[in-house]
Amino acid sequence: MxxxxxxxxxxxxxxxxxxxxxxxxxxxxxxxxxxxxxxxxxxxxxxxxxxxxxxxxxxxxxxxHSTDDLHLAIADRLIGEAMRGFTPDDDWTAALRGMALRIRAVLLAHPRLAVLAASRVTRRENEFRAVETGIAILLRAGFGAAGAVRAYHLFIDTVLGHAALEAAALALPDARREADERAWTDAYQSCPDDTHPALAAVRHELHRMGGSAFEAALDVLLTGLRQVHASG
Amino acid sequence: MxxxxxxxxxxxxxxxxxxxxxxxxxxxxxxxxxxxxxxxxxxxxxxxxxxxxxxxxxxxxxxxHSTDDLHLAIADRLIGEAMRGFTPDDDWTAALRGMALRIRAVLLAHPRLAVLAASRVTRRENEFRAVETGIAILLRAGFGAAGAVRAYHLFIDTVLGHAALEAAALALPDARREADERAWTDAYQSCPDDTHPALAAVRHELHRMGGSAFEAALDVLLTGLRQVHASG
DNA sequence: GCCCTTATGTCAACAGGGTTGACCTACCTG
DNA sequence: CAGGTAGGTCAACCCTGTTGACATAAGGGC
Structure with a gap:
C-alpha cells in the first residue's frame, strides 16, 4: 500500500x-x-x-511511483481487456474454460507484459471484477465458500502459470525461442537409445513438446475438478 | 544452437x-x-x-557466450539438483507427484533463477535425464507413445508454471511481496457487497488466495490424468 | 485580468546493468 | 627453450531505473 x-x-x-x-x-x-x-x-x-x-x-x-506501480496498472488493464464483455456459460466448466482462454489470449498478445503481470496481485478494479466473476461461477455450480475459493485459486494459478510460461517463451529473442523449440526435433532426437530408452520409444512424438499444452492441461484440470465436485 | x-x-x-x-x-x-x-x-x-x-x-x-547461455547452464544444474537420487514410486501418479514436489522445492529454493529457468529448454544432460524419467513413468503406466508425451507435456508445464509463479512472487522485493499477499485480507475485504456479491459470500475464505495452490492443483490434475488414463 | 501557489514537465546526474574489442601475459606444446 | 594462443584484464559503449533541483505555465482567488 x-x-x-x-x-x-x-x-x-x-x-x-x-x-x-x-x-x-x-x-x-x-x-x-x-x-x-x-x-x-x-x-x-x-x-x-x-x-x-x-x-x-x-x-x-x-x-x-515506480515501474512496479506502472506494471500493476498495466496488469490490471490487461485483466480488464481479457474480461471485457465476458458472459459465463451456464455450464460451470465451460464458463471456466472460456475465462481461461480469454486470459491466455490476452497474455499471449502481450508476452512481455504477461511475465510481469501473471504473478502479481494488482488489487485494482478489473482484478476485483475478474475474481468476483470466477468465484461466482463456482458458487453457482454448487461449491461451498471454502471449496469455491480453493477451486478458483488452483484454477487461476494453473491458467496464469501456463500462460506465463508460454508468454515467457514468446518474449524471448527470436533466435533463443527458435533454438528452444528446435530442441525437441533436434537435440532430443540425438539422445543415445541405450541411456535414454523412454525417449527412444517416443522419439517420433517428441515434437509435441514444442507446442502448447495449455488446452490439454486445462481440460485435464477441469476433468479433475468435475470429479472433485461430484464426489463431495 | x-x-x-x-x-x-x-x-x-x-x-x-x-x-x-x-x-x-x-x-x-x-x-x-x-x-x-x-x-x-x-x-x-x-x-x-x-x-x-x-x-x-x-x-x-x-x-x-552470454548471460542467456549461463542461465541455461544454471537451469540445467537446478534440474540435476532436483532429480538427484530420485527413484519413482511404483504407482505412477505417486511417482509424478514426487517428481513435481522435487522440482518445485528446488525452484522455490532459488526463486530468482526459477523465473529464468522454468520457461526454457536447456537441451543439456540433466534435462535429458529428467524428461527420460518422466516419460518412462508414463510408458510404464501404460500410456502409449503419443499419450505419454502429451501427458508429460501438460504435467511438466503445469508444474513449471505453478512453480514459476510462486517463485516470481518470492523473488519480489519484500515490500511488494507482502503488499501482494496482504491484498486478500485487506483490499479484497473492502469490496462493496452490492457490486461484488460473490466476494462477499466467501469473504472469510479469501485469505486462502494468499497461500500456495500448488499441491491442490497438482492433485486435481493427477485426478484428471487418472481419469483420462482409465477411460482411454 | 492579474498574481501567487504549486503542479508538473525538464534536466543532469548517479549507480548499476550486459557486452565488446584491444591488449598482454603466462601457460602448454613441440 | 621458443612460439602461438588461451584466457584474464581493462576501458569503453550504451542501456536501465531513479532522484533532486529547477523552471514554467496553469488555474483559483481576488
Missing part, C-alpha cells in the same frame, strides 16, 4: 509536454502496452516511454 | 585470476547459484559474479 495513492488519479493542471502531448495515467498505460509489443523484447522502459510520449522519462514518475 | 559449443567444456591452459582463483564453468555456475540467493532480488549479475570470483566480469564470457 505504502503511498499507493499519493499520486492523484485526477489532474487539475494539465500541462502539455514539450512535444505537445497531454499526459495522463491512461495515456501512459496505452503507450506502454503499445511499446511492449511494437519493439522487441525489453521494448518497454521508462526512457523509451518518455521518447514515445515525447516527454522526459522522469515525467512518468509524476503518474506512477 | 548457433555456436552453442564454441566454448570448449574442458580447458587445457588453466590460468588463475588476479585473485588466485582458477575459473571453470562449474565454479562459475556454483558461484552464480550462491549469489542468487545470498543477495536479494537482482542479486545475480555478470559484474557481481566477477567480484565474487575476484576476476574481471568479462572473464565469464570466456566460459559462456
Amino acid at each position: 505504502a503511498g499507493a495513492n499519493r499520486v492523484p488519479a485526477e489532474r487539475r493542471r494539465r500541462r502539455p509536454t514539450r512535444g505537445g502531448v497531454l499526459l495522463s495515467a491512461d495515456l501512459i498505460i496505452d503507450t506502454a502496452v503499445r511499446l511492449s509489443h511494437e519493439h522487441g523484447p525489453e521494448g518497454l522502459s521508462v526512457r523509451r516511454l518518455g521518447a514515445a510520449l515525447s516527454c522526459d522519462p522522469s515525467a512518468v514518475y509524476r503518474y506512477f | 548457433a555456436g552453442a559449443n564454441r566454448v570448449p567444456a574442458e580447458r587445457r591452459r588453466r590460468r588463475p585470476t588476479r585473485g588466485g582463483v582458477l575459473l571453470s564453468a562449474d565454479l562459475i555456475i556454483d558461484t552464480a547459484v550462491r549469489l542468487s540467493h545470498e543477495h536479494g532480488p537482482e542479486g545475480l549479475s555478470v559484474r557481481r559474479l566477477g567480484a565474487a570470483l575476484s576476476c574481471d566480469p568479462s572473464a565469464v564470457y570466456r566460459y559462456f
Whole structure:
C-alpha cells in the first residue's frame, strides 16, 4: 500500500509536454502496452516511454511511483481487456474454460507484459471484477465458500502459470525461442537409445513438446475438478 | 544452437585470476547459484559474479557466450539438483507427484533463477535425464507413445508454471511481496457487497488466495490424468 | 485580468546493468 | 627453450531505473 495513492488519479493542471502531448495515467498505460509489443523484447522502459510520449522519462514518475506501480496498472488493464464483455456459460466448466482462454489470449498478445503481470496481485478494479466473476461461477455450480475459493485459486494459478510460461517463451529473442523449440526435433532426437530408452520409444512424438499444452492441461484440470465436485 | 559449443567444456591452459582463483564453468555456475540467493532480488549479475570470483566480469564470457547461455547452464544444474537420487514410486501418479514436489522445492529454493529457468529448454544432460524419467513413468503406466508425451507435456508445464509463479512472487522485493499477499485480507475485504456479491459470500475464505495452490492443483490434475488414463 | 501557489514537465546526474574489442601475459606444446 | 594462443584484464559503449533541483505555465482567488 505504502503511498499507493499519493499520486492523484485526477489532474487539475494539465500541462502539455514539450512535444505537445497531454499526459495522463491512461495515456501512459496505452503507450506502454503499445511499446511492449511494437519493439522487441525489453521494448518497454521508462526512457523509451518518455521518447514515445515525447516527454522526459522522469515525467512518468509524476503518474506512477515506480515501474512496479506502472506494471500493476498495466496488469490490471490487461485483466480488464481479457474480461471485457465476458458472459459465463451456464455450464460451470465451460464458463471456466472460456475465462481461461480469454486470459491466455490476452497474455499471449502481450508476452512481455504477461511475465510481469501473471504473478502479481494488482488489487485494482478489473482484478476485483475478474475474481468476483470466477468465484461466482463456482458458487453457482454448487461449491461451498471454502471449496469455491480453493477451486478458483488452483484454477487461476494453473491458467496464469501456463500462460506465463508460454508468454515467457514468446518474449524471448527470436533466435533463443527458435533454438528452444528446435530442441525437441533436434537435440532430443540425438539422445543415445541405450541411456535414454523412454525417449527412444517416443522419439517420433517428441515434437509435441514444442507446442502448447495449455488446452490439454486445462481440460485435464477441469476433468479433475468435475470429479472433485461430484464426489463431495 | 548457433555456436552453442564454441566454448570448449574442458580447458587445457588453466590460468588463475588476479585473485588466485582458477575459473571453470562449474565454479562459475556454483558461484552464480550462491549469489542468487545470498543477495536479494537482482542479486545475480555478470559484474557481481566477477567480484565474487575476484576476476574481471568479462572473464565469464570466456566460459559462456552470454548471460542467456549461463542461465541455461544454471537451469540445467537446478534440474540435476532436483532429480538427484530420485527413484519413482511404483504407482505412477505417486511417482509424478514426487517428481513435481522435487522440482518445485528446488525452484522455490532459488526463486530468482526459477523465473529464468522454468520457461526454457536447456537441451543439456540433466534435462535429458529428467524428461527420460518422466516419460518412462508414463510408458510404464501404460500410456502409449503419443499419450505419454502429451501427458508429460501438460504435467511438466503445469508444474513449471505453478512453480514459476510462486517463485516470481518470492523473488519480489519484500515490500511488494507482502503488499501482494496482504491484498486478500485487506483490499479484497473492502469490496462493496452490492457490486461484488460473490466476494462477499466467501469473504472469510479469501485469505486462502494468499497461500500456495500448488499441491491442490497438482492433485486435481493427477485426478484428471487418472481419469483420462482409465477411460482411454 | 492579474498574481501567487504549486503542479508538473525538464534536466543532469548517479549507480548499476550486459557486452565488446584491444591488449598482454603466462601457460602448454613441440 | 621458443612460439602461438588461451584466457584474464581493462576501458569503453550504451542501456536501465531513479532522484533532486529547477523552471514554467496553469488555474483559483481576488
